[in-house]
Amino acid sequence: SLVITGGQRADCTQFEVVLEKIRVPRHGRGRPRKKPDSLTADKAYSNGPCREYLRRRGIRHTIPEKADSQAARLRKGSRGGRPPGFEEDRYKKRNTVERAINKLKQSRAVATRYDKRGYAFLGTVTVATAIIWLRS
Structure with a gap:
């Protein structure tokens, strides 16, 4: 979550x-x-x-x-x-979670957080997470 x-x-x-x-x-x-x-x-x-x-x-x-x-x-x-x-x-085995967070931070929009509103940033993080899941 x-x-x-x-x-x-x-x-x-x-x-x-x-x-x-x-x-x-x-x-x-x-x-x-x-x-x-x-x-x-x-x-x-x-x-x-x-x-x-x-x-x-x-x-x-x-x-x-x-x-x-x-x-x-x-x-x-x-x-x-x-x-x-x-x-x-x-x-x-906890390092798998740490590696997933590092992959998430590779997304420029997530790492820099240009979104002003929390709901927009949550959408950005959700899309980046889905992309990581689909590529793996």
């Missing part, structure tokens, strides 16, 4: 909005699922609210723990809790 925000806005503030817009099509008949099987994200999404949201919806996730969060947890000792689960092999 795509969400357009201001350039200065942090990614993690739009985490729930993006996940709510996801629709996973089913094979055959039936409504699309609104919940992915699993999610892989970078350290920007390792904060408490993001992890709590994923836990509440029952979405498995692979998100590395920030060094300062890990240090704070260890400082608390046994009260700090267990470290969050992390699958290193699954996290290595």
Whole structure:
């Protein structure tokens, strides 16, 4: 799913909005699922609210723990809790998303954002995404 925000806005503030817009099509008949099987994200999404949201919806996730969060947890000792689960092999596959974003930025209209209105830029990004999908 795509969400357009201001350039200065942090990614993690739009985490729930993006996940709510996801629709996973089913094979055959039936409504699309609104919940992915699993999610892989970078350290920007390792904060408490993001992890709590994923836990509440029952979405498995692979998100590395920030060094300062890990240090704070260890400082608390046994009260700090267990470290969050992390699958290193699954996290290595995250680079496919990063490569897709880099391909998207190769489009001049997306990289420079000449569109003044958000809805026009969303259309530009959607068309560029479709072109990348059709070429692959």
